[in-house]
Amino acid sequence: MPSFLIRTVCKLQGWFHGILLLKETNLPEIVAYITWRIWANRNASRVGSPLLPLSQICKDALERFNEFQAAIILSLLIATVSHLTHWLPPPPLQLKANCDGAIFNGLDCAGLGIVIRNSKGSVIAALSEKVTLPPSMEDLEALAWQTSVTFAIELGL
Known part of the structure; x- marks a missing residue:
């Protein structure tokens, strides 16, 4: 493996490790969303698709992250609402x-x-x-x- 690639990977590993050490709520997930948005923008530029302005990347990633978090919370709320149903016998002389x-x-x-x-x-x-x-x-x-x-x-x- 070329030495420049090893240095780059080591720098990225150190960067992610530093993010994890900050212990901020959701920070690793937010960084992952921002990183994904940068990657998606780069791929869009390679295939000639419309690009998101660089000044909007963080804002867009945070909006997507918040939307995802809201969907998770909603699904948890829906999943925890249980309807207590149980079988009841029919009236006498009925089936x-x-x-x-x-x-x-x-x-x-x-x-x-x-x-x-x-x-x-x-x-x-x-x-x-x-x-x-x-x-x-x-x-x-x-x-x-x-x-x-x-x-x-x-x-x-």
Whole structure:
């Protein structure tokens, strides 16, 4: 490896190490965004794409960083909001059917599951069935509902 390249890499490593030692919140990430923006601008110049003025690189990188941080915070807030749902039995003398569909990605197929319970929560009937992969998850859910109704009718329920 040429000596100038070794010196350059060592200088960059020292620069990044110094940034990490500053212990400023998000500073390494911000530096990474600025570095990426400089690199993206350089690539744009090589292929003749519009360039961001050098005076705007830091501002643009910070805007992108803040946008990314806001998206992370929003996704964390959405992920932590949980809806407490639990199964409730049907009223006395009635039955309740629960159904669902699942896609098995590695097998290129899907499955349906149906459970019918009484008011005490006891299983009256159950069905598990492998099906061909439908075009969408919505189609799979509709197929699960259709199969659930057909299953209940076949059982005389």
